[in-house]
Amino acid sequence: MKTTFSTLHQKLTDIAQLKSAMAALNWDKDVFMPPKGSGPRAAMLSYLAGELHEKVVSKEFLDLLRESKAAADAGGLTHGESAIVREVWRDVSREEKLPVEFVKELAQVTSEAYLVWVDARQKKDFKIFAPYLTKIVAMKRREAELVGFAQSPYDALLDTFEPYATTAEIAAALGDLRNFLTPFLAKIKRSKVRVQRDAITGDFDIEKQKTFCAMVAKRIGYDFDAGRLDVSAHPFSTSFHPHDARITTRYNREEIIESISGVTHETGHALYEQGLPAEQFGTPLGEAVSLGIHESQSRMWENLVGRSRAFWTYFYPLLRNEFAPAFAEVSLETFYRAINAVEPSFIRVEADEVTYNLHVILRFEIERAMIEGEIDVEDLPRIWNAKMKESLGLDVPDDSLGVLQDVHWSFGGIGYFPTYSLGNLYSAQFFAAARRALPSLDDEMARGDFGGLLRWLRQNIHVHGKFYSAQELAKHATGEKLNSKYFSEYITKKYSEIYEL
């Protein structure tokens, strides 16, 4: 006779099978599917999404969950089982508050809005998109009301991407970050040091880039027996199981670092997925904590590792050799500086480590104000452009380089952006803790040995799944809750040296 919890566990595994199947079909869609397959694939995925929804809202599942919750509250489950019930309960409670009609309407509106956004961006005209965004903002405000919130309606939206985080603490952390970044960026601008990116532009054979990128991923710990590296329009990572977690990148013949940083970033995500406990497949203990923690892994491998002098001490001779004679005249130091050039620019995804978070803060401030009803959608281009001038000193030439550049709002992903900055903050905090535990980390990396760092991440982050919240995990792994000073210290040290501040 199965216990209620073990039956719930089985249902969770079933649900996970469906989610993983959809992830694999989405991977195929983005990597290999022939063009005419897109209509049939959309229908297939829509059908599977419906099946998934039915499972989650089925009376059988909800009854099992309620009974398991009662068992957990009565102290009848293990800590791990209780954590599973806690997280599933959290998700389902939220879902239950949203009427089916509302969910369907939102899906319909955002599905249309995405296409309108593509069109508007192409035409560089926010006015085309504005009525749809107005509708989405109204619906997301309604969603916040339905879900409920303590202080700001933005709390209720943030929560789906960064569970347990609050608007107030995000605002505080990002406020600290801005207070550090703005004067620091001004110092860099005043520096007499000019860092050129010329060293990393040229003509780089794509096949050689592929070989090099695969070698980098493998060397930093990616298990190619449990994953693949392919090409897609935008780099991404996806996971169907810890034993099948895949990555993609894109290749640019004229620039060498785009493909490599795509790979280090996505490998960071995939190392997390490969490191989740396989025996917990389907339960929250087998899932990543939050988008912020996920991003901390990708940004750590992309930046704190992948743009470090130690990393390139090992890889630069290999790069030079692979692409000879391209880098014959370029020293390691020149290369290192080139890949770390700071330059305010319009597009977030192309931004350097120093300016990147200013892009995110701008978006957070705008979307929070939209959701709190303090600004109107029609005013967005004006507000956006004023903030770009203020924070980065740039005059935005058109909406495609400004308010229309990101897809997130079109799919209703309001509350998503702050997780990018949280990822950066957590990455520095985790890296500092790993460094304390591994005093010879730089030497190891310079020898091409990334095993110590990966083991630290496996033991302190990956293995826990969702057992801890992001804040608890930070405390558990680093001894303190989220603290932006580690990121500030990292940036200050690295860029003060590069720009001789």
Next chain:
Amino acid sequence: MKTTFSTLHQKLTDIAQLKSAMAALNWDKDVFMPPKGSGPRAAMLSYLAGELHEKVVSKEFLDLLRESKAAADAGGLTHGESAIVREVWRDVSREEKLPVEFVKELAQVTSEAYLVWVDARQKKDFKIFAPYLTKIVAMKRREAELVGFAQSPYDALLDTFEPYATTAEIAAALGDLRNFLTPFLAKIKRSKVRVQRDAITGDFDIEKQKTFCAMVAKRIGYDFDAGRLDVSAHPFSTSFHPHDARITTRYNREEIIESISGVTHETGHALYEQGLPAEQFGTPLGEAVSLGIHESQSRMWENLVGRSRAFWTYFYPLLRNEFAPAFAEVSLETFYRAINAVEPSFIRVEADEVTYNLHVILRFEIERAMIEGEIDVEDLPRIWNAKMKESLGLDVPDDSLGVLQDVHWSFGGIGYFPTYSLGNLYSAQFFAAARRALPSLDDEMARGDFGGLLRWLRQNIHVHGKFYSAQELAKHATGEKLNSKYFSEYITKKYSEIYEL
């Protein structure tokens, strides 16, 4: 208010979405999945198979089917709708006769048996596999009893692969075929003409083979916007929808024709799938008639087209150019003969056009006798080897080159083999009809124009889906039911010329 039939139609589409998703996940498994993904993927597919089964046996679905059947019987549906109900009814009626416990046990036994077969073949020892095959034969006899049959229990098994076909008519057709092939092969053996395969062996760059194979597939009509060509251990084709029907082949550096015939064969299958009516996706009118008709398409493009003089009149100069200087000294005629060399051999899948069907007939005779209880499994190696001596004059050196070479029996696929020969017979019959309709077919092919033939197949075969049975389709497309004389005539004409008989 939806009618019963339109609700049934919706359910059929839902079921098809699940089947297509599984096909896509199986494709990934065989083409791109990393090795560690195999356990999780098996669990995912097993879960989806269970979901699929539940849908098909659900009371809701069966009620809709019964009501639609009543409507069809009362003349309340169109011809097309009635055909859909007829075919679904057929499948479901069979399923309903098999107790769930029986289906589960068979799945369990064959799943184990497959692994034992792999081991036995590797060890070249039939005795290892014999107890499992004995069990499978007993279960398939039981299945035939449960399903019911008119004359032979083999009828009931054949029916799942070749609907509406009977053992008696297959035995008659294959008997005719053997009566033609045996003396014809003897004539070839007595011929003083020696055809060498040397011309097609050498060292052929794999990338060039890939380019050439893709060009061939495209030229004969395969739509790469609705499919892909990849590499797998064994060539196969699969379809998720007429707009996404994919093929694979394998490449042999030392021989040029294996990859090309893999591609022409699988393209033949895929042209059928791409030619099925997309608006009938999910219904029998959007499905292939039978394995025999499917194989007629692959074998036509592989052999009647792809090993013809006309085909190579167009492609040989291109092959010569691509692989220069490899074929500098080889005339078209020498090449044509090399790819059509007749040579009795042990392995079915490597057999030429003349001996191939003798391999199939041997298997048909053995499996029919097993199912009719006339021979014991333990005697199989002796019987197999005696038949090989009798029909092909060969002494089988070990079981891996004999009775253990094919996977089919290990998965319970008894009744499958005859569809290979039916495919050959239908291919010649269809090709003869197409030739009557297209008097300049050879000239067209020699110019690289395969559009006339493909259009004929689209209009006469592909577009009908399962509206007709295989026999009806043959009659509709060629004016007569299955007749082995077209194949005999084709073989006689082609090989009498090559071997100067």
